[in-house]
Amino acid sequence: LELAVRGAVEAAAPEITSIEVETAAGDDNAAGPLVPVDSLFARLHADAAAVGADGASWEVVPELPGLESGAVARVEVGRMPVVACRVGTDLFAFEDRCARCERPFDGATLARRLGGGAGDAVLRCATCRAHYDVRRAGVCLDEDGGHLAPLPLLADGATVCVSVPAAVAP
Structure with a gap:
């Protein structure tokens, strides 16, 4: 407890x-x-x-509570582009920038890793075809050292808030 x-x-x-x-x-x-x-x-x-001690702000994102499992959404949070995806009931948010090609995740897809379990979730960049494990904080599966920039989020079932750094907050 x-x-x-x-x-x-x-x-x-x-x-x-x-x-x-x-x-x-x-x-x-x-x-x-x-x-x-x-x-x-x-x-x-x-x-x-709300603004935290580090200047980050928590922004309500109305598009995310209705995101279906297996779906990927690109949204603007504050002034920051964010890519979010849902795996089952779990929701993940990252800065909308591929670590390999540094392009937005326009057309990105979410799939299960080959031979992986039902809870596996791999985000694939449509531009360079890099693969990222969303459950492991966006680690790149194609090359060592690459990873996405995860963003903290809070959800209560009806509302989802994402924390964005102060440098891009309004």
Whole structure:
């Protein structure tokens, strides 16, 4: 339970630098400060984009909640071009730039790796035909050292927010 709560807090509030857990000796029902679950999702439901300590902003992306499994979408988030794809229920976002040819992912496709399992997901650049493993943070499967630039995202089922660096945020 402690790990699940830590994970939820870290995902909802990445600016938190440490979490301390206190337990009452011998009393499992001890009263203490409570953090309402809704407050963990405040960033997702805010009217304005939230800005983190590093200047990155969380932007709502209305096109992404409806993205179907196996689909690839290119969207503008703030002023940054982003490529997103869904594998089952998992959603991934990267800067829209191929690490090999440095072109946008126009016409990119998502497929299973040859001989791979059902959860495998390989993003293929239509320009240079490079292959990237989306589950492994966009590592290039065709050459060592190449990888996409993944972007953090938060989803609550109805809303998806993507964090974009300050240099390209409005």
